Amino acid sequence: MATLRTRSAARLMMTPAVLTLFVWMIVPLAMTLYFSLLRYNLLMPGMEEWAGTLNYRYFLTDPAFGAALVNTLLLVGGVLLITIVGGTLLALLLDQPFFGQGIVRLLVIAPFFVMPTVSALVWKNMLMHPVYGIFAWIARLFGLQPVDWLANLPLFSVTMIVAWQWLPFATLILLTALQSLDEEQKEAAEMDGAGPISRFIYIVLPHLARAMTVVVLIETIFLLSVFAEILVTTNGGPGYESTNITYLVYAQALLQFDVGGASAGGIVAVILANIVAIFLIRLIGKNLEA
Amino acid sequence: MGSITLEKVxxxxxxxNVIPEIDLEIADGEFVVFVGPSGCGKSTLLRIIAGLEDVTSGTIRIDGTDATHEAPAKRGLSMVFQSYALYPHMSVYGNIAFPLKMAGEDKSAIDDKVRSAARVLNLTDYLDRKxxxxSGGQRQRVAIGRAIVRQPKAFLFDEPLSNLDAALRVNMRLEISELHHQLKTTMIYVTHDQVEAMTMADKIVVLNAGRIEQVGSPLELYRNPKNLFVAGFIGSPKMNLIDGAAAAREKAATIxxxxxxIVLSKTEGPWQGKVTVVEHLGADTFVHVDVDGVGSVTARAPGEFPVKHGERVFLTPEAEKLYRFAENGEAL
Amino acid sequence: MARAITTRRKVTFTIIGWLVGFVIFFPILWTILTSFKTEGEAIASPPHFLFFDWTLQSYFDVQSRSNYFKHVMNSVVISFGSTLIGLAIAIPAAWAMAFSPTKRTKDVLMWMLSTKMLPPVGVLVPIYLLFRDWGLLDTRLGLVIVLTMINLPIIVWMLYTYFKEIPGEILEASRMDGASLAKEIIYVLTPMAVPGIASTLLLNIILAWNEAFWTLNLSAANAAPLTAFIASYSSPEGLFWAKLSAASTLAIAPILILGWFSQRQLVRGLTFGAVK
Structure with a gap:
């Protein structure tokens, strides 16, 4: 719906964005791919040599990789479970009229705006500290032995922290979806004799399904890359107990200076993320047409 | 001056292909209405004249000079959009002044022109509003104000009344007609409503599937529709179109x-049938009759014609007002 | 339409609602409270909730010990810089895609989105090495570049969804009224798009302010924004809880307030328009 003049202007105006993003994506990715096929360590400069798939074989057969893969899946799965279930309940709660609803809503979404390093440190020190932490105090209040969360349950603790950060995101999106549900539809169901529980199962839940899918997919993209929370709380430890793929690649690259191995890990991470991304892009693309 | 010529557009x-080749002449000062069902290409044609769409081939001349590849702003035309397309962040004054500001006129000249346009359109009290x-009617007037201040060669209206309620629509119709008498500028007006076309136009262009079906004055189209499409489109209620045996008797595919x-009677007439629906409008009564061997026919009767659903009535079509159409839809 | 809601029901939900809100907000509240304590009171057990000697000492200590203000400035420069550059690149692109779409527009949008899904570790090594060779490690410029690029897809998308809601007829009207392309953008599009541009700006500043992968990996002492600065408290020095809390409170307060203002836009921006 436009003339030749506006179309050529449009092309010109898109160029900077497209070009910079293209360079940003293609150049480093190509380099990563290239490095992943080299024996290349920053501690031994000038010793680079062709390694073929050796880096991949090392990375994939390293027991750390298996542990990191399992940890990544547990972390992503755990956070998703908590945020979807918790988010739905919170959204339903915030959808009810009560006094000070607006303020409670602000309190609930606040964690999302806290930078990851702050929330990780606050949880690590002031909540989960085995001696001075609030959780320890609560445990003693009930006469229980305080838990050393990060030492004994490192992955679970990281999952808790990350879930706290992402709960608001799920809540906000599900609440938005909930409020877009046509009031008349609920009234029609009520006229048809559906009680509150069947109304939730047959009307509300299907309506939320799309929003839930969006939450799952977008959170997955971000959760695959959880990094700061691990870095400042457990450093991936003890052992590899709380190392995820992202952290493993970081450790390989910037702690062991193994460029080749880290690059191979990076490519593996890209492939894993792409599996999710394909679904997400399809979903959003469908939405674009509607 | 404002004559517009389309050659093989x-x-x-x-x-x-939304518009196969079209040729059309619009004389200076004419009020031309493009009318047709939705999707017939009438808005596209208007936007091509405006310069908001490119032509695929053909030439557009405005006042004799080739304007086919001119930018919209350079063509000296004004347009009133269906949604009015007012600038929401500008006051009424700012909206009307915008084209003058773009033309680089000086402030006092702009002020004079805006105020006089506002006077003509009864907008003086609203100049500071957003x-x-x-109201809908006022917005419409602002859109018209924005169009007239530039003293364009021609005005283009794209279904300007379709967002107004029925009563206001009649009012605005009169106002636009009056404006045309005052300004005597060429106007091209797009609508799907044949009543608007009949009441306002000097010349109606009936479009269907991108083709021009017929061009003529309102009464020409009413009296001598060139084909079935125009016959069915112009006139309200619609012309009764009858095929089959009744048409064959008149040696036509369709009559x-x-x-x-149609004269309605309770006692005599060549057609006989049962009344299905009666619509009393006050001045007129429209009677829908299921005529034996002919089908459903609508007839107009005087306002207080006493007839009820289910009654049997007789109909007499006026012989000299009967239209005959060939197999291909052309009038015979 | 709406029926009267019984008071009892409303009171019940009020209690549940506030309780849940309090629990979720507690870590933040506790951080703010602790920032006003002395180090001794910060680790007192049982904890002191409200009845302690309120002091601003930690806030002064944070600045005098570590030049806290420099890191605040780093955060400001990096988040505002990357957002403004991103907007400058994205506004024309979003304009083009919203008002002059072609068959490929959708593909371009999808492709931009897909770059956002590239995990950062996939490009960490080359970016690190390139930055090292070009002297961009631990510089504000380097971080501005990286954050501009990682958030550009979100900016383009958000602007695109906002621009799509501006009726094209209004832009056409301005074209009929004699506005050139530049004037069309300056006088008509931009003023109408101000709310959309503002919320894009806001959300992007929040995201850039809190970004904690690239800022941690590419900065050290000089260019470290607050994310990286606060990470330094993870060392044993982190036991200075009051100072950690003071530094954290200052780091999250401005963004929390911005975030509260932009909660609606947040949904739209982070779901790429899939949920409105």
Whole structure:
């Protein structure tokens, strides 16, 4: 719906964005791919040599990789479970009229705006500290032995922290979806004799399904890359107990200076993320047409 | 001056050809209405004249000079959009002044022109308001004000009344007609409503599937529709179109008779049938009759014609007002 | 339409609602409270909730010990810089895609989105090495570049969804009224798009302010924004809880307030328009 003049202007105006993003994506990715096929360590400069798939074989057969893969899946799965279930309940709660609803809503979404390093440190020190932490105090209040969360349950603790950060995101999106549900539809169901529980199962839940899918997919993209929370709380430890793929690649690259191995890990991470991304892009693309 | 000529103008979007070749002459000062069902290409044609769409081939001349590849702003035309397209962040004054500001006129000249346009359109009291604070009719007037201040060669209206309620629509129709008498500028007006076309136009262009079906004055089209499409489109209620045996008797594939050209009687007539629906409008009564061997026919009767659902009545079509159409839809 | 809601029901939900809100907000509240304590009171057990000697000492200590203000400035420069550059690149692109779409527009949008899904570790090594060779490690410029690029897809998308809601007829009207392309953008599009541009700006500043992968990996002492600065408290020095809390409170307060203002836009921006 436009003339030749506006179309050529449009092309010109898109160029900077497209070009910079293209360079940003293609150049480093190509380099990563290239490095992943080299024996290349920053501690031994000038010793680079062709390694073929050796880096991949090392990375994939390293027991750390298996542990990191399992940890990544547990972390992503755990956070998703908590945020979807918790988010739905919170959204339903915030959808009810009560006094000070607006303020409670602000309190609930606040964690999302806290930078990851702050929330990780606050949880690590002031909540989960085995001696001075609030959780320890609560445990003693009930006469229980305080838990050393990060030492004994490192992955679970990281999952808790990350879930706290992402709960608001799920809540906000599900609440938005909930409020877009046509009031008349609920009234029609009520006229048809559906009680509150069947109304939730047959009307509300299907309506939320799309929003839930969006939450799952977008959170997955971000959760695959959880990094700061691990870095400042457990450093991936003890052992590899709380190392995820992202952290493993970081450790390989910037702690062991193994460029080749880290690059191979990076490519593996890209492939894993792409599996999710394909679904997400399809979903959003469908939405674009509607 | 404002004569517009389209020569062999065509338009395709990708592979779909929305307008096969069209030739059209619009004389200076004429009020021309493009009318047709939705999707017939009338808005596209208007946007091509405006310069908001490219032609695929053909030439557009404005006052004799080739304007086919001119930018919209350079063509000296004004347009009133269906949604009015007022600038929401500008006051009424700012909206009307915008084209003058773009033309680089000086402040005092702009002020004079805006105020006089506002006087003509009864907007003086609203100059400081924002569009969202105005009623539909007022918004419409602001859009017209924005169009007239530039003293364009021609005005283009794209279904300007379709967002107004029925009563206001009649009012605005009169106002636009009056404006045309005052300004005597060429106007091209797009609508799907044949009543608007009949009441306002000097010349009606009936479009269907991108083709021009017929061009003529309102009464020409009413009296001598060139084909079935025009016959069915112009006139309200619609002309009765009858095929089959009744048409064959008149040696035509289809015959047409307007409801107002049928005499209704309770006692005699060549057609006989049962009344299905009666619509009392006050001045007129429209009677829908299921005529034996002919089908459903609508007839106009006087306002207080005493007839009820289910009654049997007789109909007499006026012989000299009968239209005959050939197999291909052309009038015989 | 709406029926009267019984008071009892409303009171019940009020209690549940506030309780849940309090629990979720507690870590933040506790951080703010602790920032006003002395180090001794910060680790007192049982904890002191409200009845302690309120002091601003930690806030002064944070600045005097570590030049806290420099890191605040780093955060400001990096988040505002990357957002403004991103907007400058994205506004024309979003304009083009919203008002002059072609068959490929959708593909371009999808492709931009897909770059956002590239995990950062996939490009960490080359970016690190390139930055090292070009002297961009631990510089504000380097971080501005990286954050501009990682958030550009979100900016383009958000602007695109906002621009799509501006009726094209209004832009056409301005074209009929004699506005050139530049004037069309300056006088008509931009003023109408101000709310959309503002919320894009806001959300992007929040995201850039809190970004904690690239800022941690590419900065050290000089260019470290607050994310990286606060990470330094993870060392044993982190036991200075009051100072950690003071530094954290200052780091999250401005963004929390911005975030509260932009909660609606947040949904739209982070779901790429899939949920409105």
């Amino acid at each position: 065509s338009k395709s979007f990708g592979t779909t 569009p969202r604070q105005l 047409g008779v307007r409801p107002e050209h």
